[in-house]
Amino acid sequence: MAFSPSAPSPSTPPPQLPHKLDTIRSMDELKQIQAAILKTPSPQSSPVLAKILSFCALSSPHIAHARSLLAHIDNPSLLMYNTVFHSLSRSNRSLVSTSIMFYEDMLEKGLRPDSFTFPYLVKLFANSQALQAGEALHAHAIKMGLDANVYVRNNLMSLYAVCGEVRSIRKLFDGFPERDLVSWTTLISGYTKAGLAKEAVEVFKEMLSENLRADGVTMVAVLSACAELGDLELGRNLHRYIGAREVDMDVFVGNALVYMYSKCGDVDSAYQLFNQMPVRNVVSWNSMISGLVNNREFKQALELFRQMQSEGIEPDAVTLVGVLNSCASLGALELGQWVHAYINRNGIEADGITGNALVDMYAKCGRIDRAMEVFGGMAHKDVYTYTSMIVGLAMHGRGEEALDLFAAMSSAGVKPNEVTFVGVLSACSHAGLVDVGLRHFESMSAAYGLVPQMEHYGCVVDMLGRAGRLDKAQDFISSMPMEPDAFIWGSLLGACRKHGDVALGETVAKRLLDVEPQEEGAYVLMSNLYTAGNRRSDGLRMRKAMRANKVRKTPGCSLIEIDGVIHEFRKGEELHPLAKEVYAMVAEFARRLNIDSSQDEARHHSERLAMAFGLIGTRPDTPLRIVKNLRVCHDCHSVIKSVSRLYNREIVLRDRYRFHRFKDGWCSCNEFW
Numbered sequence: 001m002a003f004s005p006s007a008p009s010p011s012t013p014p015p016q017l018p019h020k021l022d023t024i025r026s027m028d029e030l031k032q033i034q035a036a037i038l039k040t041p042s043p044q045s046s047p048v049l050a051k052i053l054s055f056c057a058l059s060s061p062h063i064a065h066a067r068s069l070l071a072h073i074d075n076p077s078l079l080m081y082n083t084v085f086h087s088l089s090r091s092n093r094s095l096v097s098t099s100i101m102f103y104e105d106m107l108e109k110g111l112r113p114d115s116f117t118f119p120y121l122v123k124l125f126a127n128s129q130a131l132q133a134g135e136a137l138h139a140h141a142i143k144m145g146l147d148a149n150v151y152v153r154n155n156l157m158s159l160y161a162v163c164g165e166v167r168s169i170r171k172l173f174d175g176f177p178e179r180d181l182v183s184w185t186t187l188i189s190g191y192t193k194a195g196l197a198k199e200a201v202e203v204f205k206e207m208l209s210e211n212l213r214a215d216g217v218t219m220v221a222v223l224s225a226c227a228e229l230g231d232l233e234l235g236r237n238l239h240r241y242i243g244a245r246e247v248d249m250d251v252f253v254g255n256a257l258v259y260m261y262s263k264c265g266d267v268d269s270a271y272q273l274f275n276q277m278p279v280r281n282v283v284s285w286n287s288m289i290s291g292l293v294n295n296r297e298f299k300q301a302l303e304l305f306r307q308m309q310s311e312g313i314e315p316d317a318v319t320l321v322g323v324l325n326s327c328a329s330l331g332a333l334e335l336g337q338w339v340h341a342y343i344n345r346n347g348i349e350a351d352g353i354t355g356n357a358l359v360d361m362y363a364k365c366g367r368i369d370r371a372m373e374v375f376g377g378m379a380h381k382d383v384y385t386y387t388s389m390i391v392g393l394a395m396h397g398r399g400e401e402a403l404d405l406f407a408a409m410s411s412a413g414v415k416p417n418e419v420t421f422v423g424v425l426s427a428c429s430h431a432g433l434v435d436v437g438l439r440h441f442e443s444m445s446a447a448y449g450l451v452p453q454m455e456h457y458g459c460v461v462d463m464l465g466r467a468g469r470l471d472k473a474q475d476f477i478s479s480m481p482m483e484p485d486a487f488i489w490g491s492l493l494g495a496c497r498k499h500g501d502v503a504l505g506e507t508v509a510k511r512l513l514d515v516e517p518q519e520e521g522a523y524v525l526m527s528n529l530y531t532a533g534n535r536r537s538d539g540l541r542m543r544k545a546m547r548a549n550k551v552r553k554t555p556g557c558s559l560i561e562i563d564g565v566i567h568e569f570r571k572g573e574e575l576h577p578l579a580k581e582v583y584a585m586v587a588e589f590a591r592r593l594n595i596d597s598s599q600d601e602a603r604h605h606s607e608r609l610a611m612a613f614g615l616i617g618t619r620p621d622t623p624l625r626i627v628k629n630l631r632v633c634h635d636c637h638s639v640i641k642s643v644s645r646l647y648n649r650e651i652v653l654r655d656r657y658r659f660h661r662f663k664d665g666w667c668s669c670n671e672f673w
Helices: 027-039 045-057 060-071 078-089 096-108 117-127 131-143 150-162 166-175 181-193 197-209 216-229 232-244 251-263 267-276 282-294 298-310 317-330 333-345 352-364 368-377 383-395 399-411 418-431 434-448 454-466 470-478 486-499 502-515 520-532 536-548 579-592 606-617 634-646
Strands: 557-562 565-570 624-628 651-654 659-663
Touching: 045 060, 045 078, 060 078, 060 096, 078 096, 078 117, 096 117, 117 131, 117 150, 131 150, 150 166, 150 181, 166 181, 181 197, 181 216, 197 216, 216 232, 216 251, 232 251, 251 267, 251 282, 267 282, 282 298, 282 317, 298 317, 317 333, 317 352, 333 352, 333 557, 352 368, 352 383, 368 383, 383 399, 383 418, 399 418, 418 434, 418 454, 434 454, 454 470, 454 486, 470 486, 486 502, 486 520, 502 520, 520 536, 557 606, 565 606, 579 606, 579 634, 606 624, 606 634, 606 651, 634 651, 634 659
Parallel strands: 624 651
Antiparallel strands: 557 565, 557 624, 651 659
């Protein structure tokens, strides 16, 4: 029997309804109220039924009941259907097909949608990125003459923005003269999300010329665009606008400013703003930590993370990725392992960007075995997952395994990107697989449609140079479609130094200095090359030329983590609290290895200081893990091999190019680095 809420019996008193229907939490209670209304309808029935429908639509198990209830009402109101659409749009589930069924039912009942119906449905479709359904709804809005309504149009623009349909947003925006602040903000956000930051800023300027004042939402959108452009001056102007126009500096605007300054490289301003924010959420901390990481302030990022913990802020996946990236760069294995344990304890899925960050962290902290464990346990592996593992294996000199994984990647249907091939070519270089590497280089364009960049050409030059094929390396450079940069010439000069080719080295050094006059490597490598070839006077001449031309040499810096604390050492510095003990240990192993300190120019190189600190600061069975910013020199490489045997220690050193694992007087690089 159908029910009409508009036709109550005048002789029947209305049912006693609860004063607070919102407090009802049981379906049984609602069914009792529903039965009373169906039995004795009254003027109160329609709004009460709307609330019942709202309750049912919010819960998946009861959606079917809501549809059944509407089917039993002779003349359901538009309010009832709009209530259902509103509830469905608030769900975090994809209910596109369900909402379409309700919409079709509504039309069959002879009801016409209004300016509330479409925004609810559009929001629901936007949440599910259901572009096709949204376009169909847009067409129906045009048919109903509701597309000119600014509220409907703004919601349609938001749908297209979520789906990346910038042209559709612009067409809607340009199609009607009536635009409010939401219209402008939605267009700016749409451009920003689509990666068209410059266009987003131009729209913002156009909006200001229309004498509209931006609010916080608008400023968040345009600040995001500014961040992507890296335009610090524009960002400062936007910050001044916020102050001058008294835009509410809520947590969202504050976060956007911190992110903008960080992305534009002004970490000090970002940090100052962050510290001044009266309210901070996890996004605030993430913006600041990520900004520090992106600006290579890794130690500061970890310090901020510890402050975050002390203030009781729970990190999320984004936080942990930033922390793991810092651990990877600093070689902070202990903290990285703590983060991994935290992920496991809190049931965070070690997949996607989190899993990739774990793989990268373990690989760069010298635990390639743990990296492979995490990699093997990941259910979903994308190009970044495979690339992190391939690059990690290459850094550890495990070229054959890296190439096997690359083959497995292709078999899994995952297409490599440019960074993947950097890893593949590096693997071939460190393993001496020249012909294999050349075939992979050719396959970049032939098989995968990727255009080799300068870095790929540099890998090939490095690969040929390491193998002693200097003539082939010269021919390869001559065939490059772009002008070689300092990295290319530096790789070849390094090969000349390795293989003692002074004549070619002089030519290459000149080319390197033509490209980069302040390139320290040209002077240092040629000085070493001359000295090794018994041309000490020429070697001294290069050193003097370096000083005369005021070429600054990058100071060597080595890091070692002990008990979760990162200790930093620089050549010859005595700032560490235990500097006296460190230098005493350096003198001790030099004496025991019969090294003449007066002839050992590298005796106080940063890696030796870090190693000495590790020897005095850890138990005898503890592996030492050191990270150096430059390539380890031959003298230090030889000394560390001997120290590993003398003190029975495993010493893992990551330099600028690869890992060296020293044990029992032997190095994993097999002298090929």
